[in-house]
Amino acid sequence: MGPSTSSASLASGARPSGTWRCAIKRLREPRPAPRALDRLVLTRNEKEDNIAGLPRESSEAARRVSMVLANLPRVAAISLVAVAIAACGPSSSGTATSKWKIALMSATGTLLDHNFSQYSWEGAKKGAADIGAKDPATVVPKDSTDYDKDIQTFVDAGYNLIVTVAFDEGTATTKAAKKNPNVTFIGVDQSPICVDEQGNADSTFACKGDASKLLPNYSSLWFEEDQPGYLVGMVAASISKTGVVAGVGGINVIPPVVRYLQGFELGAKSINPNIKVETSYVTTSDFTKAFNDPVAGKVLGAQLISQTHADVLFQVAGKTGNGVLDAACAANVFAIGVDVDQYLSYPNADPCIVTSAEKHLSNAVEAAIKSVNAGTQKPGDSLFNAA
The missing domain is CATH 3.40.50.2300 (Response regulator)
Structure with missing residues (x-):
């Protein structure tokens, strides 16, 4: 059952x-x-x-x-740890041994929400530590008008693995992935990745393009x-x-x-x-x-x-x-x-x-970063469930 x-x-x-x-x-x-009745917690702590x-x-x-x-x-x-705001820039702690410079754009308005953004960030930090990279840089957009600008700021600063954390950031992430084929993008809750036959973000949501082939540098993590x-x-x-x-x-x-x-x-x-x-x-x-x-x-x-x-x-x-x-x-x-x-x-x-x-966001984001580093992360939509 x-x-x-x-x-x-x-x-x-x-x-x-x-x-x-x-x-x-x-x-x-x-x-x-x-x-x-005992307290039930759907968790993997x-x-x-x-x-x-x-x-x-x-x-x-x-x-x-x-x-x-x-x-x-x-x-x-994966156990959770206490967090503190990271500046929008690489951490000064530790010595990076990885080729990856990781950055994360949170959902609108806050990083420390005790929830979605915060635990995606926890996963990004864990993933960075696993592969010998510095702590991720972070940015908190004030609203959707910041999405394109904030992603481009990361690209201009040389970040080559960018995590974006919200369904409504999907279009901005798709455009950035198309424009910057040498930068790897991980989107959380952004499926389906909707593109036209040229790999451009499709505002009509006809989704006639195959994002896994047209945008090989973009993976979306989503959940049932x-x-x-x-x-x-x-x-x-x-x-x-x-x-x-x-x-x-x-x-x-x-x-x-x-x-x-x-x-x-x-x-x-x-x-x-x-x-x-x-x-x-x-x-x-x-x-x-x-x-x-x-x-x-x-x-x-x-x-x-x-x-x-x-x-x-x-x-x-x-x-x-x-x-x-x-x-x-x-x-x-x-x-x-x-x-x-x-x-x-x-x-x-x-x-x-x-x-x-x-749905254990921290584990999913951490695993994706490790897979990117290993060269095994598949582009397109990655679906997680209880199976």
């Missing part, structure tokens, strides 16, 4: 090795009364060695969650987010007392966000077909508000709790989503984190975080 067989939308063919594993850690109960199912005293619904989790593959773990979304949906339905759970996305034009929330709803309904799943988006157009406005996230989270009586909130909104977690804690209901183990990355919400749907 597993998420990829529970819904037609989750079916897939052969894929790279598994991206998620499920570790169990004791639930910190946000209410005074204890519960039997090294400190979590007690991989197991749910306790026997859990309900039948929770037992079904356990069966799914027990069948996910165990994958070598509906799979961990499905699992945390099962958890949400298992612990909800009101019969209402909610998913909060940053913006509805980002495919990974939509996939997470689709999986969440399917997973919840697999446990309780009658459960009500509220899906809301912070915005439909403003990327900064979508992922870098925790105040907006907290307001929306509080509204969902008060107006719909949702007692489990799943956030898929980056730093904005941290506000959703805060709203859940303030209302003494459960919260579910995203992308990374937010119990570790966002301790402010530890009292109410019951689980996180993690």
Whole structure:
């Protein structure tokens, strides 16, 4: 039993090795009364060695969650470390022995988001250390008008391995890869790489060109987010007392966000077909508000709790989503984190975080950098899932 067989939308063919594993850690109960349900974390952190199912005293619904989790593959773990902002320039620490000069452009607005950008950066730092390169230079674009300029600044400074971290940075990365064939690009969450028959970024999204052949210097890492979304949906339905759970996305034009929330709803309904799943988006157009406005996230989270009586909130909104977690804690209901183990990355919400749907960005970025160095990284789209 597993998420990829529970819904037609989750079916897939052969894929790279598994991206998620499920570790169990004791639930910190946000209410005074204890519960039997242990805290589930979809993670591969090294400190979590007690991989197991749910306790026997859990309900039948929770037992079904356990069966799914027990069948996910165990994958070598990578522990997380504390971070600090890197200047937009090479690190002065250590002696580089690699030919690669690595740079990273974060998602709009922030690098230290306790989430997507931060853990992609962690992976880039780990990858750099693995191959003997200096710590990556970083830049934080204020909005999409900075993308082309910031990438070009890296190119002009001689960086030859550039990581860009956001779906909406894909067009700028595609253009830069076309213009600079001697620079290697890794995009996170930028699939599909959409190009025309000449390898140019295709704004019509006809995608008639084969990016893997036309842009051999560009690889995109993407994930089947509906799979961990499905699992945390099962958890949400298992612990909800009101019969209402909610998913909060940053913006509805980002495919990974939509996939997470689709999986969440399917997973919840697999446990309780009658459960009500509220899906809301912070915005439909403003990327900064979508992922870098925790105040907006907290307001929306509080509204969902008060107006719909949702007692489990799943956030898929980056730093904005941290506000959703805060709203859940303030209302003494459960919260579910995203992308990374937010119990570790966002301790402010530890009292109410019951689980996180993690795709282990740091591991994926680190592995890609090592593959580039070894000459084995394949151009085009690289898909990761739980298989």
